[in-house]
Amino acid sequence: MDDRTRLALQAQLAQLEQQFGERLQADLTDLATLAQDLQQTRATASRRLVMLSIRERLHRLAGAAGTFGFAKLGERARQLEQRADRWLDSAKPGSRAAEAFARAVLQLAGETPGQERDGAAELPEHHEEPAPGCRIYLMKADPVAGASMAVTLRNFGYLVSQWPNFAALEKAVADELPDALIVSVEHDSKFEALAALQQGLEQPLPLLVIHDRADFASQLAAVRAGAQGFFVRPLDITQLENSLERCLDRQQGEPFRVLIVDDDLELATRYSLVLRNAQMQVQILTEPTRVLETMRSFNPEVLLLDVNMPDCSGPELAQMIRLHDEWLRVTIIYLSAETDTHRQMAALLKAGDDFITKPISDTALVAAVYSHAQRARSLSTALARDSLTGLLKHADIKEQLALEVQRTTRTGKPASVVMLDLDHFKQINDTYGHAAGDNVIRALANLLRQRLRRIDSLGRYGGEEFVAVLPECSALQARRIFDEIRVRFAALSFNAGDQEFRVTFSAGICETDGHSASGLLLEHADQALYVAKHNGRNQVQIAQR
């Protein structure tokens, strides 16, 4: 290349760099807006979406900035992208880590980027990154028992700090707020101090209490201290973990979905504003005839139904909705200026769960809808889960698999399906009784939950049969994971009366291939499971195709 061409080329490059610099300003402003969104978003699912879109932009910056002479900016974007990846991959992504991340992104976006082609730009300040999980403070006087609890909770993906006494806990809370508290209470007198600690906070922390006995007085004192869970020693730690998950989810679950059906658009808009301000997702429908299709697309948890509408009445509409089993989980609340209690009750008897009389204060509306929505949601979670293991039921795990298969065709990253079956389970039931059999199933479910990631789905497929779906995991990786679980499980000893016994399982694995439907993948995994059984059980096999 001669000098003239080189000069012309460099001029063109410089022009492209300048254009990029202008675009960069706009990109950084967008990034700052997203970071602010992240700070304001509390629901895990919505937060995840914001995080994904921030990661995409950081990725873009990481790739482009360096090419145009903004090498340091690109490098920092890459580091932040990896941080976002860690958060997204974390088993229990915490809110504090998300907040710190948002601050770091804001800092990056707030600086005027300089081109460092001539070097000598100063190094970015290094901020220590908090770990991405949910932080739990555990107070337990007995350090050994406390440590063993902490280990189990860490296995579930929490970050656990342990404090030996109340003063230490108080100081730790003042230094840095955790996401939840677990306190083992020896004397009822401790509840007052706990209540005082909670009252000193802007918002009380989710609190789980462990106590010696469950009498009325101590449960009442616990509730007054803000407890959301109460456990009696000896402690069932998986039950405690369930409860912890529930109260963390309650804090940051997805927004409740509320559908308002009212022919008075103005009033409906007013209600919708009030509920939206309380972080709920609201849709308004003024034509009752379209209620079923709207419900199908919006999938509401609570329905606010005007009693008097021109085409059909609220109670008629409610009865129509109750004709469909799929909407049994939806709470129906009537809205009306009706003050005649007899007519109100008649409407309730037809279908529906509650009655709100217009006019209603904003706070009362929010409280009524919120409490019903919360109840509806915990019921529907309970219904989708198997009661013995807390895992997904047959139909739900199949649905999960179908979704994952769709996703892999999009991303091209393989996922694995694992089918797992306890060996000689009938014999265990016959020899040691069904209660012992149930214990085995529960223990396996807990172990699987502990060892798998949060993005993995786990379901009880049949009596002693389980299915796991592992996104972004090859069959070989899945075999490694399940072989480790197999060894751990075989080492557990179970008791029935004075007899001790051990149980093993066999598993079959099939990797997605980008075109096979989920039913076929399950079939292949099942064939591999058959091979594992046939070869002598207590082993993991990959489907041969």
Add this chain to the structure above:
Amino acid sequence: MAELRRILHVEDDPSIQAVTKLALEAVGGYEVLSCSSGAQALEEVEAFAPDFILLDVMMPGMDGPQTLLRLRERIDLERIPVTFMTAKVQPSEIEHLRKLGARDVIVKPFDPMQLAEQIRSIWLSGRY
């Protein structure tokens, strides 16, 4: 031995698209067709008949790996090397991309003055 003349470049970021085109045309003397999406690449690939395909990994809609799969359904990629460009640098990712059939992976950010030479050596690496 065939000569490297035409390069198909698929990239949704307009800045990267422009600088790549400039780098490959002005420095390398190649003919470059820039496509802003996998879908556009599928439409134009037959008429353009590229000797080499350069694919961005992360694109909205159809991403790089998906575009590769669809391209393979449409044309014979036996003698057309496909190379990915990505800002991801984890070895596992690069390994994954190679498994999909990529000849090589170019890591972003890249130096516009060196890009043509890099492509040329990838092209030559598979010739024997």
